[in-house]
Every structure is written in C-alpha cells, then in structure tokens.
Amino acid sequence: MLQLFWLWAIALPMAILTAWLVKRSILAKTPADDALVLYLLVTMASMFGGAVIYLLAPSVTSLVEAVGINTIFMMGGIIFVLRYWEPPSPFLLASEVSRDEETEVAEPAPSSRSGTFDTGSKASLGETEKQHTIVSRAAVIALVLLNEFLMGWTFVLASGSTVITTGSFSQVAISTFDTVVGSQWFIFTMVAEMALSAYLLRNDLPRNFLVIILSQSIVMFFAPTAINNPSWVPASVALGSAAMIALLIYMYEYLFKNRMITRTIRGYFVALLTAYALMMAGIFIWMVQGSALLFVLSILGEMVLYFSLIFTRSNTNSSKTRSWMSDPWWVFTFMAMTFIAEFFMGALIDIVYYGKGFLSGISLAPIAGSIPTQIGAIFYDFISYFGTVTGSSWFLIMMGAEMGALVVFKIRITRELETKIRLVLVIVAYFIYSIFLPSFVFSSNVAKIPFLGWSMGVGTAGAVAPVFLGAILGTYLITGSLSFLFGARQTCSLFCTAALMYQGTFPDSMKEFNRTSKFGKKLLTSRMSSLYKIVATLAIVSMIIAATISYLNSVGIINFTFFGTDVSYFLYVFYFNFLWYIIFISIPFVGTYGCVTTGMCHIGLFNQFVSRFGLFKLKVKDPQQCVSCATKDCAKACPVGLTDLPGSFISSGQFRSHKCIGVGDCVSACPYQNEYFYDVRTWLREKIGRGKNETQLPRLPVIGNIGGSASFQIRSGTDELKDSSHP
Numbered sequence: 001m002l003q004l005f006w007l008w009a010i011a012l013p014m015a016i017l018t019a020w021l022v023k024r025s026i027l028a029k030t031p032a033d034d035a036l037v038l039y040l041l042v043t044m045a046s047m048f049g050g051a052v053i054y055l056l057a058p059s060v061t062s063l064v065e066a067v068g069i070n071t072i073f074m075m076g077g078i079i080f081v082l083r084y085w086e087p088p089s090p091f092l093l094a095s096e097v098s099r100d101e102e103t104e105v106a107e108p109a110p111s112s113r114s115g116t117f118d119t120g121s122k123a124s125l126g127e128t129e130k131q132h133t134i135v136s137r138a139a140v141i142a143l144v145l146l147n148e149f150l151m152g153w154t155f156v157l158a159s160g161s162t163v164i165t166t167g168s169f170s171q172v173a174i175s176t177f178d179t180v181v182g183s184q185w186f187i188f189t190m191v192a193e194m195a196l197s198a199y200l201l202r203n204d205l206p207r208n209f210l211v212i213i214l215s216q217s218i219v220m221f222f223a224p225t226a227i228n229n230p231s232w233v234p235a236s237v238a239l240g241s242a243a244m245i246a247l248l249i250y251m252y253e254y255l256f257k258n259r260m261i262t263r264t265i266r267g268y269f270v271a272l273l274t275a276y277a278l279m280m281a282g283i284f285i286w287m288v289q290g291s292a293l294l295f296v297l298s299i300l301g302e303m304v305l306y307f308s309l310i311f312t313r314s315n316t317n318s319s320k321t322r323s324w325m326s327d328p329w330w331v332f333t334f335m336a337m338t339f340i341a342e343f344f345m346g347a348l349i350d351i352v353y354y355g356k357g358f359l360s361g362i363s364l365a366p367i368a369g370s371i372p373t374q375i376g377a378i379f380y381d382f383i384s385y386f387g388t389v390t391g392s393s394w395f396l397i398m399m400g401a402e403m404g405a406l407v408v409f410k411i412r413i414t415r416e417l418e419t420k421i422r423l424v425l426v427i428v429a430y431f432i433y434s435i436f437l438p439s440f441v442f443s444s445n446v447a448k449i450p451f452l453g454w455s456m457g458v459g460t461a462g463a464v465a466p467v468f469l470g471a472i473l474g475t476y477l478i479t480g481s482l483s484f485l486f487g488a489r490q491t492c493s494l495f496c497t498a499a500l501m502y503q504g505t506f507p508d509s510m511k512e513f514n515r516t517s518k519f520g521k522k523l524l525t526s527r528m529s530s531l532y533k534i535v536a537t538l539a540i541v542s543m544i545i546a547a548t549i550s551y552l553n554s555v556g557i558i559n560f561t562f563f564g565t566d567v568s569y570f571l572y573v574f575y576f577n578f579l580w581y582i583i584f585i586s587i588p589f590v591g592t593y594g595c596v597t598t599g600m601c602h603i604g605l606f607n608q609f610v611s612r613f614g615l616f617k618l619k620v621k622d623p624q625q626c627v628s629c630a631t632k633d634c635a636k637a638c639p640v641g642l643t644d645l646p647g648s649f650i651s652s653g654q655f656r657s658h659k660c661i662g663v664g665d666c667v668s669a670c671p672y673q674n675e676y677f678y679d680v681r682t683w684l685r686e687k688i689g690r691g692k693n694e695t696q697l698p699r700l701p702v703i704g705n706i707g708g709s710a711s712f713q714i715r716s717g718t719d720e721l722k723d724s725s726h727p
C-alpha cells in the first residue's frame with residue numbers, strides 16, 4: 001500500500017507536468033517554444049525508458065545502460081533547444097501568455113445556439129497557429145503517448161504486476177502492451193492529463209467541448225481493466241456505462257438544439273462514438289475472452305482524438321458550418337456507432353448482472369452440414385446473439401434511460417396538455433409495462449398473461465401452443481378494443497417501446513427525413529405505395545405462416561423448428577429485436593417511425609387496421625382555417641409523414657388514416673389550435689351533451705408555434721387571430 005502511495009506520488013506530478021507541457025505546446029508561438037516542449041517530453045521518455053530497461057533486468061549493466069540513454073537524450077536535447085531557444089517566451093506564466101493573446105486576437109461571438117461551440121474567450125490563433133507544422137503537433141501527441149506508455153510500464157514493473165516475458169516476440173509485445181495500457185498507471189494518468197489539460201485550457205476551449213472532455217475523462221476513469229479487483233469490474237462497467245449514457249444524452253441534446261454545426265464538431269462526434277463503439281466491444285471481448293487488445297487500442301484512439309482536438313481547437317468554430325441534417329451518411333454513422341456502443345454496453349451489463357451464463361445460455365446452432373445449412377446456421381446464430389442482447393432487460397433499461405431523458409426534454413417543450421400526459425405515460429409504460437412487470441415480476445409465467453406477455457402479438461413470449469392460445473387471443477382482443485376506442489396510438493404511441501425511441505427530442509427532430517430521404521418520400525401520405533404493400537404483405541403472411549407452423553409443431557402434427565427454436569418466436573426476434581433497430585438507425589434513409597411507414601410490424605398493422613374503422617380520428621374546428629393556412633405545419637410535424645392531413649381537413653374537416661398513430665405532434669404544431677383529437681372520450685361527451693361543439697371551446701393564449709416558420713398570436717376566447725405572415 002505504501003509502495004502504491006509513493007508510486008502515485010511520482011505519477012501525479014508527472015501527469016501535471018505533461019498536462020502543462022501540452023498547454024505550452026498549444027500556446028507555443030515560435031519553433032523555439034515547440035523545441036523546448038519536445039525536449040522536455042523526450043527527456044521524460046528517456047528517463048522512463050531507462051527505468052524500464054533497469055527494472056526488466058536489474059543489474060549494474062542495465063543501470064549503466066539506463067543512465068547512458070538518459071544522458072544521450074538530455075545532452076542531445078539541450079543542444080537542439082539551444083539551437084532554437086530565444087528566452088523568455090516559453091517561460092512566461094500561463095496567465096501572462098493568456099493575457100498577451102487576449103489582447104492580440106479578436107473576441108469571437110459564437111453561441112451554442114447558433115450551431116458552433118461557445119468558445120468562452122480567445123478566438124483562433126490565426127497566423128501563429130498556422131506556423132506550427134502538423135509534424136510538430138503529431139510529435140507532441142506521439143511523445144505524450146510514448147511517455148505515458150513508458151511511465152505506465154515503469155510503474156507496472158515497480159508495483160510487481162505480472163508481465164509475461166516468455167513466449168514469441170509478438171506474444172510478449174502484445175501482452176506487455178495490453179497490460180501497460182490497460183493498467184491504472186496508464187489509464188488514471190491519462191485521465192488526469194486529459195482533465196488537467198482541459199482545465200488549463202478552459203479559457204481557450206469551447207465550453208461545450210469542456211463538458212464533453214470532462215465526461216470523456218469520467219468514462220475513461222471507469223476502465224474495468226485498470227484495477228485488478230473483483231468488485232471493480234462490475235462497479236466500473238455500471239458507472240462507466242452511466243457516464244457514457246449521460247454524455248450521449250448531452251450530445252443528442254446538443255444536436256437537437258443546433259442544426260448548424262462545424263465540420264470539426266461533426267468529425268469529432270463521429271470519431272468519438274467510433275472510439276466508444278470499439279471501446280465497448282473491446283471490454284466485451286476482454287470480459288469474455290480475456291484479450292484487452294481492442295480495448296487498449298480504443299483508449300489510444302480516444303487519446304489521439306482528444307489531443308488532435310485541443311491542438312486544432314480553433315477549428316471548432318472557424319470551420320464551415322452546415323446542417324447535420326443535410327448529411328444523411330453522417331447521421332447514419334453517428335447513430336450506427338451509438339448503437340454499436342450501446343449494444344455492447346447492454347451485453348456487458350447483462351453479463352455483470354446475470355454472469356457469463358447469460359452468453360452461454362444463448363441457443364446457437366452448430367455450423368456444419370451442407371452449405372445452405374451452414375448459411376442458415378450462421379444467420380440463426382447471428383440473429384440469436386443479436387436478439388438476445390437487444391431483447392434483454394438491461395439493454396432495454398439502459399436504452400430506456402437514454403431515450404427516456406430525451407422524451408423528458410420533449411415534454412418540457414410540448415404545448416398540448418394531452419400530448420404532455422401521453423409522453424409521461426410513454427415513459428411509465430416503457431419501464432413498467434415493457435420492462436419491470438414482464439422481466440422482474442412475471443418473468444416465469446408472463447406467457448400466460450394476455451397483453452402484457454404478448455405485447456408484439458404472435459411470437460412474443462413463445463410458441464403458438466394450446467396452453468397459450470387464450471393469452472394470445474386475449475391480447476388481440478384487448479389491443480384491438482383499445483385501438484377501436486382510442487386508435488392505434490394506444491400501441492404505437494404509448495405501450496410499444498417504439499414510442500419512447502422515436503419521440504424524444506433528437507429522434508423526433510429527424511422527421512424531416514420522411515420528406516427528404518429517397519425511401520421516406522415513397523412512403524409519404526396515407527396512400528399504400530407498392531413498397532408499403534409488399535412489406536406489409538410479407539409481414540402479415542410471414543406471421544400467419546409462422547403461427548401455423550408453430551401451432552402444428554406444438555400439437556405434434558409436424559416436427560419443424562428453426563435450428564431448435566420455435567418458428568414464430570424466431571420471427572418475433574428477427575422483426576423486433578433485429579430488423580426494428582436496423583430501421584431505427586436508418587432514419588436518415590427511411591424517415592422516422594419506419595416500422596409504421598414501411599408496414600413491417602404485424603401487430604402495428606393489426607391495430608392500425610382496427611383503428612381505421614374505430615372512433616379515433618383527427619378533426620379541425622374550422623376547415624376554412626386550413627384553406628387560408630399558409631404553413632400547413634400539421635403536415636410538417638407528422639413523424640409518420642402523413643402530408644395529406646391538410647387536404648383531408650379542407651375537404652371533410654377530419655382525417656382518418658390507417659397509418660395515423662395519434663402521436664399528436666400535428667395538433668401541437670397547428671399555429672391556430674384548429675386541430676384536435678377525437679376518440680371515445682369525445683364521442684361520449686357528445687353523447688351525453690357536453691362538448692358537442694368543439695369549435696365553441698375557449699382557446700388558450702399562445703404565442704409562437706412548434707415546428708412552424710411563422711409567428712402567430714392567438715387571443716383567448718374567440719376566433720380572433722393575428723398572423724404576422726398573413727394580412
């Protein structure tokens with residue numbers, strides 16, 4: 001313990017010194033400044049390099065070698081520095097340098113709401129920074145990482161940790177690399193350097209990046225490889241995941257609030273998420289197979305990314321801004337990397353909670369037999385693995401926490417009380433109906449409970465067996481009745497997990513893709529395009545065939561399963577635990593609520609079909625208002641792409657569509673508060689004589705609109721309306 005204390009007493013000042021050198025390098029104005037930083041970094045590297053040589057084989061010879069290396073680098077370095085150094089600029093106090101530069105450069109005026117990060121103080125260093133070559137920056141980054149590695153190696157050896165020294169060269173090299181970079185000496189020192197350099201540069205870095213960098217430091221601190229203690233691994237996985245989720249929420253919210261962002265920010269976001277995807281995959285491999293190589297490479301990648309950012313920090317605001325929505329591939333990569341990171345995060349939490357039995361319990365098919373059988377087995381194994389993780393309670397909890405936070409943000413900006421209440425219910429339903437009750441309360445007999453156990457219809461909880469027929473039929477009866485009374489919104493906008501996934505601020509802000517993406521455009525309006533017909537037919541027919549096979553297999557008439565798994569259950573996993581997520585991350589190419597717009601969900605189709613003939617519809621108080629309405633905001637706000645809303649309101653005063661899932665964004669978006677929901681509640685009020693004329697209801701005062709482009713003022717109690725965009 002005492003030894004550990006003394007080692008950290010050396011490591012921490014080294015981290016502080018390195019962070020200070022990084023700052024010096026960033027603020028350097030002349031080649032001499034660079035030379036001094038490089039010299040000090042080289043000296044540190046030679047010092048720790050010498051220590052490693054000695055500690056690997058302590059002897060007089062290795063001591064002489066260590067001292068010799070040190071001397072050569074120190075002397076050579078001094079000659080190099082003296083060649084360039086012109087005092088006193090490198091030794092100016094940091095505050096003096098800052099003051100100097102503040103007087104020399106213009107103050108920028110970006111703000112986070114304008115799509116660039118708020119820089120807080122100094123602008124780009126302009127000409128000065130241009131003088132620094134890429135080579136010198138790369139050299140500083142490489143030397144910092146080399147220093148960390150050699151210092152980590154020194155302390156790993158000094159603390160008596162086991163390092164493999166026998167075996168082939170590559171085995172020893174990889175093992176040493178894994179042990180050193182995965183150790184507390186490397187990781188905690190890096191965390192300290194990252195946080196410290198960000199602190200030292202706090203006046204020089206955009207504030208939003210400071211938040212991101214500090215969050216990155218926290219995520220990295222919880223590296224499970226850092227401490228060799230059985231309690232550390234589960235604690236670090238849980239806390240590191242929580243920190244990463246918080247960071248992702250921050251990034252999503254940033255994007256929601258800022259459409260226009262610079263190329264540097266776009267690049268950093270995607271690169272960071274790629275590093276996180278690799279990091280979570282690396283921790284997964286480390287926990288399952290014991291190899292930390294991918295994890296430590298991702299740590300190095302993240303460090304390179306971090307240093308590159310702070311060396312080019314002025315570009316965060318000065319590079320060209322562009323709407324991130326105008327780059328579908330960027331959005332797709334961002335979402336795909338997020339998903340990969342979260343997939344492995346979910347798997348890790350599952351392993352921590354259930355133990356490694358979670359993975360060994362996954363049913364896998366042996367890859368053997370004829371070529372088609374092998375292809376089938378590979379497909380089966382992939383979907384089985386994928387679906388087990390995405391269908392697991394902890395993946396859903398983790399995903400729910402993240403997307404639920406975005407729904408909370410949406411509630412804060414939603415105007416309609418009914419939509420606010422529905423969004424609250426979405427969160428409650430997700431955690432109680434989709435996770436808590438089926439996973440933790442009724443997990444053993446959930447298949448016997450209608451509606452709760454069979455939320456996605458046939459296949460949800462198992463085979464179409466006689467013992468479950470009552471629960472399955474009961475499910476369709478309950479969900480169908482609710483859809484008749486309240487519309488398909490009871491499923492697609494409330495009970496289904498999709499409601500939480502699609503209705504948070506960030507995903508909802510991408511509904512423009514419904515009108516701009518290639519496939520999205522083909523799926524617009526209530527019309528059943530040929531693409532929709534094909535997908536919906538496939539979904540229904542495949543479900544009916546799977547249900548029939550499942551039933552016949554269950555009663556013993558045939559003996560047919562898919563590699564030992566009930567066909568209807570496998571189809572459920574394929575549709576809802578795999579394909580659904582693919583469609584979700586493909587929002588930039590398909591639009592939002594792809595499960596509805598493509599018709600790929602058979603339970604959704606069932607409810608939407610019933611709803612079409614039920615009581616639910618959208619109505620307007622005054623169709624004439626829609627005629628004169630210039631914005632048609634209701635159509636723009638629909639996350640399902642029902643752009644035929646205004647036409648229907650004008651022709652009939654109401655809107656009915658099998659695709660309408662009653663999200664209600666159109667109601668909130670109407671600048672005239674002209675639109676309202678009609679369902680069994682309105683119907684009953686009409687029957688008992690209350691609220692028989694919605695147009696007579698007093699209107700609430702509203703200023704502004706959501707999702708619209710014009711500015712409106714609507715006065716209470718009358719139809720009087722002032723629209724700044726219309727005379």
Ligand code: SF4
Pocket residue numbers: 491492493496497498499595596601602603604605
């Ligand atoms: S279509 Fe299906 S998956 Fe999509 S929201 Fe409706 S029930 Fe959920």
Ligand code: SF4
Pocket residue numbers: 620625626627629630631632633634635646649669670671672673674675
């Ligand atoms: S935004 Fe309102 S007024 Fe305009 S078309 Fe839609 S429902 Fe009618």
